Amino acid sequence: MSLLEVSNLEAFYGASQALFGVNLQIAEGQLVALMGRNGMGKTTTVRSITRMLRTTKGAIRFDGKDLTVLPSFRAARLGIGLAPEGRRCFANLSVSENLMASARSGPWDIEKATELFPRLGERMTQSASTLSGGEQQMLAIARALLTNPRLLILDEATEGLAPVVRQEIWAAIAKLKQGGQSILVIDKGFSELRAVADRCVILARGETVWTGTPASLTSDVETEFLGV
Incomplete structure (x- = not known):
């Protein structure tokens, strides 16, 4: 059984439909890359999975449980951790306070997070607003990890x-994947994604148009669905 299974997902913003049939699966310990040009529905898919967008049709199951009936905080408690687009760190809180705000019991703690991102360990008392963009991204990922998610x-x-x-x-x-963390990642770094992904899912116009391994992602598919 898949850890996450999304089937025939449709999503709506008011009367406007944004997703028309998204399908993806993630197994335990697998890293799946969600790919596509800008505006193709990747972030809407994430918002639907995390239940921040509730106006959806289709099936979303996490560890066999139906996510569509849950509010976002209950989906998070099942073990879904999110480092959102735009980072969204608590600007007026320190790095330490940002991390403590999300922490739940489990193997991931502040010490382990700063081993993964040593820069954060050097800036624990600084407010998030003073960090560089890269450091804020590290903080967003570390904050998600401190929820001790089954899926990041x-x-x-x-x-x-x-x-x-x-x-x-x-x-x-790459270290997280080697440690067995299940991950869904969205990024435009195609070469980097190919190096770490077990499977790729490509969206176009709000629906899944291609699924396969990085090795099977041909130049024709890349040109048709990922090129500028």
């Missing part, structure tokens, strides 16, 4: 970051 969702994991910081974050993602 990274929405635009390295968007807009300097190359050296992108490398640090991709290295951290």
